[in-house]
Amino acid sequence: MDEAHRYLRGASGRFASARETQDGERAARLRAEGEEYLADLEALGERWPWQPWASVVREHEVVLDKLGAPLWEGLHVTRRVRPHANGIEHTAFGRVLHWTHGVVIAMRRPAEPGWTLLPVAEAALNFTPENYPGPDSPPWPDDIATTERAIERRLGGLRSWDKWEALGWGAAPDDFLLRWWPRFHGQIAAWLAKVDDANEHYPVQVNGRLVVGQRAEVLLGTLIPPTFAGWREYLRLAPASGLTFSALKDVGRSWWQRQIPANLLAASLERLVRDVVAPRVSQSPAVVAALAQDPESARAEHDKVLDFVMSKLGEAHADTWTRYTSEPGFAPVSPSCPSRQSARASSPAPGGSAAGVTMSPTPLHDALLRPLPVGLA
Known part of the structure; x- marks a missing residue:
């Protein structure tokens, strides 16, 4: 089929x-296209025997095994199946993961302490529609x-x-993690x-701050927690952690089997520029005094003030700033700026002293200049 x-x-x-x-507009368009595909699937009728479960795609990603x-x-x-208790074999499925070598799905049977990753394209599970959930299906055993004990x-x-x-x-569904993480997180x-592995890092909260840590x-x-709520907390804490994008990406992948948004740190940088840096630069005594004495100077x-602030900003967000000024596909901080060529050509290295050096306009400059007093911007 x-x-x-x-x-x-x-x-x-x-x-x-x-x-x-x-x-929101794109989401509505995508859902409408999804409904069209569902209508085409429904039109096949009994030629596709899994019709009763087709609507699950609205809420969950659906993959197909080899059969x-x-x-x-x-x-x-x-x-x-005869060898199993009461003659019934139960199988639960967890998260779907997209790896470079293919798609896998987590699978678990009763009393198992963890989830096995099953390569979807190679799995011939021999399920029939009669095995799928229905009003007369046996419940999951207690x-x-x-x-x-198995954990x-x-x-x-x-x-x-x-x-x-x-x-x-790593790929367990939330209901499993929410039950067992509180019980075993100490152990x-x-x-x-x-x-004892230098390549192993874990997401740890120390005094309210995110640390990508090891043993100590x-x-x-x-x-x-490796739950979805834990993932949301990780994304919330990440921008203020001072950690590099690469370090955050690696831990997100290993601990949660999830990808952090490509603009996670850039979005934080935009808020920092808009809400903190811009007002402070435009209201700094040096700028205000210069405006009062000689608008031309x-x-x-x-x-000078801006260059100093930008150099300090680079110290705290070196990885984001490097990606921002070197990767054409990296999300811009200011949508109104058409090019990043000047940023690549003239931005000081993070941590370097830039005072007294004239920098060409960059998207961050654009975000900073907008709130300046009339006559200066």
Whole structure:
């Protein structure tokens, strides 16, 4: 059913993009396109036997296994298999991850302490529509006690050379993490504090500040949970952390299996310029005095103050500033500036003294100049 698969993938992709975008108009257009694909899929009728579950694409990304069975986060499949308790095999599915070598989905069975990553394109699970959720489907068994014991055994067997991935929680769905993270976060922190690997870093909150830490930091602070709420907190704390984009990206990928927004630090830099730097430069005593004495020389005085502020700004946001001035695709701070060539050509190196050096206008300059007094801007 190549046609059905094309419609399903088209609908899933459109709805997924609509959920991610911040542009309301674009989201509406994508959802409308997704509905068109769903209508085409519905028109196939019984030729595609998974029709009752097609609408799930509105809320979840749906992928297809090798035999065409749809899989998504939150799916619970049951089928009768003799060796299992009560003759029923239960399988739950977690998050869908897009890796460079293909798409994987997390999978777990009752009483298992973690989630196994299943390569979707290679998986032939032999599910039928009868195995999928319905009014008469058997419920997930009560495995809380057995799962707790299984997690305790796994944590007890982890050693200082094991990585975070060994626990099997990186792609777990939120309902699993919300149940078990509060119960085991202390033991997890104690284990990670013993991990002896210079490449392993964890998101830790120390005195309200985000730190990408290792053994010592894990003991000093509090691990940020690998939940979606924890991810949101990580993104909130990241801009003020002083951490580089690369460091934030690596931890976001390893701890949450998520990608941080490409403009995360740039957006913070824009707010910093607009709300803090611009008012302070335009109201600095040197600029105000120059404007009162000689409006013609006020511009030069303003540039000296601005250059000093920009050099200090670069110290705290060196990675963002470097990407901003060197990568054409990096999100601009000021949409009104048509080019970044002058920024690349004349911006001082972060941390360098720029006082007295005349800088060509850049998008950040543009953001700074807008609130200046009339006659100076």
